[in-house]
Structure formats: structure tokens, C-alpha cells
Amino acid sequence: MGRVPCCEKENVKRGQWTPEEDHKLSSYIAQHGTRNWRLIPKHASLQRCGKSCRLRWTNYLRPDLKHGQFSEAEEQTIVTLHSVLGNRWSVIAAQLPGRTDNDVKNHWNTKLKKKLSGMGIDPVTHKPFSHLISEIATTLAPSQVPHLAEAALGCFKDEMLHLLTRKRMGLELHQFSDGTSPVNTASTFIKNEEKDETIQKIKYGLSRAIKETDELPLTNKNWDTTGGTSSNFSGAFQPDAEFHYGLPSLGDDGDATPWGQNMCTDSARITGDRQVIRMNKKSNNESIEDSEGLREAREASEIFNAECVLWDLQSEDLINPIV
DNA sequence: AACTCGACCAACCGCGGGCCG
DNA sequence: GCGGCCCGCGGTTGGTCGAGT
Structure with missing residues (x-):
């Protein structure tokens, strides 16, 4: 039995988020929080699935996120933790304030792996x-x-x-x-x-x-x-x-x-x-x-x-x- | 100037676990 | 105990950009 899709694919927009969409989502979450991701796109008038909204918020829009380059100290932390934890990106990211698991994973795959090699x-x-x-x-x-x-x-x-x-x-x-x-x-x-x-x-x-x-x-x-x-x-x-x-x-x-x-x-x-x-x-x-x-x-x-x-x-x- | 290729990163996908009725 | 739902996670993909040819 296949898994039930998280939303109807037909009426859902995919791909890059526009500034308007970002603004709608941010404004809605600022007012109502992130209680139910499935309902958020509907209430925020977004043609996105809840999962996409959650990812956009957690990986990009959250106000506490850092968007700049990783520092050497952060890189060293990632490598150290990775040597112990393996690909548990969320756990590693939890040790790096302002960084998401996606950030850490991408940085590892594009930079750190090659650096180590x-x-x-x-x-x-x-x-x-x-x-x-x-x-x-x-x-x-x-x-x-x-x-x-x-x-x-x-x-x-x-x-x-x-x-x-x-x-x-x-x-x-x-x-x-x-x-x-x-x-x-x-x-x-x-x-x-x-x-x-x-x-x-x-x-x-x-x-x-x-x-x-x-x-x-x-x-x-x-x-x-x-x-x-x-x-x-x-x-x-x-x-x-x-x-x-x-x-x-x-x-x-x-x-x-x-x-x-x-x-x-x-x-x-x-x-x-x-x-x-x-x-x-x-x-x-x-x-x-x-x-x-x-x-x-x-x-x-x-x-x-x-x-x-x-x-x-x-x-x-x-x-x-x-x- | 046009094209190719690699680097980067945002976003997607599907699975698994937890919660709840 | 079971099934449905939601969320988090890790792997993967696709688009964009810049450097090189």
C-alpha cells in the first residue's frame, strides 16, 4: 500500500518561492505560529503543500537563521560531530546556532567532504x-x-x-x-x-x-x-x-x-x-x-x-x- | 559571444516514528 | 492494538551562477 500523499499535487505550486509567498508565510506564522503545517498554506492563501511551507520556514525564513558562510569553528564542529554521529544532520545542526540540518548537509557534501579527501x-x-x-x-x-x-x-x-x-x-x-x-x-x-x-x-x-x-x-x-x-x-x-x-x-x-x-x-x-x-x-x-x-x-x-x-x-x- | 562544466544550494521525495482517536 | 495523520529526517534532484574554454 502506497503512502497517502501529503496534499493534492494538482493545485499545489512547486519550485522556487517568490518574495510574495515568503511574506505571506512569514506574516501568517508571526501571527498564528506553526501549529498545523497542513492547514497553514490554506489559511495563508498559499498554493503550496504544508510540507513545502514547513521546509521554507525551517530552512530559510526563520528569523534566527544565519545565512552567511560557515566559520572555521563551525566547520570543525561539523567534522568532529560527523566523525562521531555520522550523517545525523539534525543532531549536528543542533550544535550550531542558526544553522539548519539542510545547511549542514549541503556544506558537508559540497565543501567538507572534498576538503577532507x-x-x-x-x-x-x-x-x-x-x-x-x-x-x-x-x-x-x-x-x-x-x-x-x-x-x-x-x-x-x-x-x-x-x-x-x-x-x-x-x-x-x-x-x-x-x-x-x-x-x-x-x-x-x-x-x-x-x-x-x-x-x-x-x-x-x-x-x-x-x-x-x-x-x-x-x-x-x-x-x-x-x-x-x-x-x-x-x-x-x-x-x-x-x-x-x-x-x-x-x-x-x-x-x-x-x-x-x-x-x-x-x-x-x-x-x-x-x-x-x-x-x-x-x-x-x-x-x-x-x-x-x-x-x-x-x-x-x-x-x-x-x-x-x-x-x-x-x-x-x-x-x-x-x- | 556562446557554450560547457562544475559548484552551490534550495527544494523535493519518501520513509519512519510519534501521537492520538 | 490499529490505522490515520503529522512531522522530522536524510537522500536526492534540479535550477542558477560563475569560471573556463
Whole structure:
């Protein structure tokens, strides 16, 4: 049995709200409150369904809403809470006065996810991508290991490019040690003609790293999963000096957090938001899950990651209690 | 100048839970 | 206990704008 529609679709206007409609709704709510959304459009002479009125009010017209840019503090709060709560946007928004769940969700999907990816952090688990690779690698059968490099290239391209360009970025970032954000992104430092070479280096380095790791005794294959937020993947990832890059210690000790720094890489910036999501889904489904055993690895990884978050969350920091 | 493409965000959709008769 | 209604939530879509070509 289908759900009963919230209103008759025929006589209901949809799409963008006009200033007149906004005014009608605001005036009505100012006088009568928001007791029954189904009746509000009728009483306010609006050809909208109650649901649309409720959304318009809660997401846009409410007088206590903030409409400007998210501050760095707000962004950090979102990321911190998301690492604990996941996509519970309403709970996260409750900690940010003047922000709606829709605001938070949109900001996350359009900005913060890419920001984290550009910093080499998986926005789902809030762990460095390299952590995930290392965990997957430790669970693979030797015959499966050769496929990891290719799969990882698809899934963690941003991370790899970030690692490979970090030296140059580091030089540039030092110029902004006063806390201001650098304008240029990592990609700025990669000339187009260098990219092919870079990818070849990634392939080579990753393959060698995996190969060497596979030859290690089992007890040495765990590349630090002790809960630190910096990754020791670089420890295994050093087939030669040129490939010895460490991840920054992102926010775990309260400093050196490159939060205000736009570290998105090319692939994160030039791809449309919806396409990013679809690409990620595709690569997850086709590259990782196609390889049996990798799925188990991912599940194990999720269990592991559930216990670790990037930023410690103190309950006294919260505005509203989280249930 | 025209076109394309990505970023952004408002709005929609459908589901689930709570309340009430 | 059941069904209908309302509301809140999270995922998704579509329109608009601006930058790049």
C-alpha cells in the first residue's frame, strides 16, 4: 500500500518561492505560529503543500537563521560531530546556532567532504586513506595483493597525489604560518606534463610497497593501527627515499591542523559533486567489492575505525545534549 | 559571444516514528 | 492494538551562477 500523499499535487505550486509567498508565510506564522503545517498554506492563501511551507520556514525564513558562510569553528564542529554521529544532520545542526540540518548537509557534501579527501582523510571513516590501504593489505591473500595497487589508485587517487606533492606544498604552506589560507591548491604545483609521471610513480611505489609488505613476516605487517591519527603507512611506503612521505598529524594534538588550508587536489576540484559521489560508489562497488576478501577487510576496517575519531569530543563542548 | 562544466544550494521525495482517536 | 495523520529526517534532484574554454 502506497503512502497517502501529503496534499493534492494538482493545485499545489512547486519550485522556487517568490518574495510574495515568503511574506505571506512569514506574516501568517508571526501571527498564528506553526501549529498545523497542513492547514497553514490554506489559511495563508498559499498554493503550496504544508510540507513545502514547513521546509521554507525551517530552512530559510526563520528569523534566527544565519545565512552567511560557515566559520572555521563551525566547520570543525561539523567534522568532529560527523566523525562521531555520522550523517545525523539534525543532531549536528543542533550544535550550531542558526544553522539548519539542510545547511549542514549541503556544506558537508559540497565543501567538507572534498576538503577532507584533499587532506588525505576518508570522509566516511575520518581516518587517513593510507590507514585503510594498510589495513586492507594486511588482510589480503598473497594472490590478491597485486590487485590492491590498482584498486587503491582508483579509490585513493587524491590521497596519493597529495602525498606525492606534499613536499612542494609544505614549502608553500610555511609561507602561511600566520594561519591565513593559501590560495593555491596542491594541484597548482603539479604541471600537467608531470601528472602522467606522477601516476607512474604512484603505481610503481604502491606496487613495490605492497610487494615488500607481503614478504614481511606476519607480525610486521601491521603498520601501526594503534589509534594514532597520523599514519605510519609511509613506513612501509618507502621503496626509495623519493617515496618517503608522511601524513601530517591532523589535529590530534590541537596544532598543525591544516584546516584552513585548501588542500583539495585536482581530481577533487575538477569533478562535479554528483559525479564524485557516483564515482566513489562505483569504485567502491567495482574495485573493492569485486575482490572477495577486500569486503571483509573493509568491514574489519570499519569496526576498527569506529573506535577512533580524529578530534576528541568533550561533552561540555556541546550546546545541546546528544542522545 | 556562446557554450560547457562544475559548484552551490534550495527544494523535493519518501520513509519512519510519534501521537492520538 | 490499529490505522490515520503529522512531522522530522536524510537522500536526492534540479535550477542558477560563475569560471573556463
